[in-house]
Amino acid sequence: MTTATSPRELAHPARDEIRLEGVLHALSDPMRLCVVRELAAAGSEVACSYIELPVTKSTTTHHFRVLRESGVIRQTYRGTAKMNGIRRADLDALFPGLLDAVLSAAESQAARLDTA
Amino acid sequence: MTTATSPRELAHPARDEIRLEGVLHALSDPMRLCVVRELAAAGSEVACSYIELPVTKSTTTHHFRVLRESGVIRQTYRGTAKMNGIRRADLDALFPGLLDAVLSAAESQAARLDTA
Numbered sequence: 535m536t537t538a539t540s541p542r543e544l545a546h547p548a549r550d551e552i553r554l555e556g557v558l559h560a561l562s563d564p565m566r567l568c569v570v571r572e573l574a575a576a577g578s579e580v581a582c583s584y585i586e587l588p589v590t591k592s593t594t595t596h597h598f599r600v601l602r603e604s605g606v607i608r609q610t611y612r613g614t615a616k617m618n619g620i621r622r623a624d625l626d627a628l629f630p631g632l633l634d635a636v637l638s639a640a641e642s643q644a645a646r647l648d649t650a
Numbered sequence: 651m652t653t654a655t656s657p658r659e660l661a662h663p664a665r666d667e668i669r670l671e672g673v674l675h676a677l678s679d680p681m682r683l684c685v686v687r688e689l690a691a692a693g694s695e696v697a698c699s700y701i702e703l704p705v706t707k708s709t710t711t712h713h714f715r716v717l718r719e720s721g722v723i724r725q726t727y728r729g730t731a732k733m734n735g736i737r738r739a740d741l742d743a744l745f746p747g748l749l750d751a752v753l754s755a756a757e758s759q760a761a762r763l764d765t766a
Binding site: 550631632634642 | 747754
């Protein structure tokens with residue numbers, strides 16, 4: 535008998551492997567910033583399908599991978615769904631205030647540009 | 651009679667043209683992050699020659715241009731010297747806390763990696 539949860543594991547950097555430059559690069563793309571804002575707003579793990587981006591599925595997958603490999607999000611298989619959550623504890627421990635400053639800046643910019 | 655100060659002006663985005671994504675991208679490169687840390691530490695305008703990077707002159711010029719075009723720094727000719735300063739007032743007005751969070755994160759990472 536097999537379990538419903540797949541044993542597949544995706545590669546993630548350990549906390550001490552996360553680099554500021556990589557995090558800033560991951561956040562410097564409008565689509566990825568959008569994903570992070572949605573995940574932060576959701577407050578818990580959400581499936582990739584929950585977040586709709588105006589790009590192809592393969593581009594979406596690429597953006598999630600960049601976020602995962604930089605240490606911004608954690609991706610975990612739960613059955614057939616790939617769940618995503620921000621690594622807030624790791625980011626807040628490494629770079630206090632950074633994630634909140636970026637999220638707040640993104641929100642105020644979206645309001646300013648009226649594209650929220 | 652001509653003045654010693656050149657009238658050459660370099661292109662800069664106005665405050666409301668500065669975008670978070672561009673700022674994060676500019677800061678996501680180790681050399682550019684290094685430049686911004688040095689400028690922040692200097693606290694005033696400094697000449698390009700003041701900041702030594704372990705890259706070629708043309709690469710250095712490229713990095714300064716990315717920082718200028720994203721709105722992170724202001725570059726001004728004073729006579730024959732190109733002076734550089736962080737646009738702190740603009741950045742702090744647009745993205746409160748962001749620059750300080752990045753500088754602080756860069757400092758703690760450098761200490762952690764012992765590459766400061």
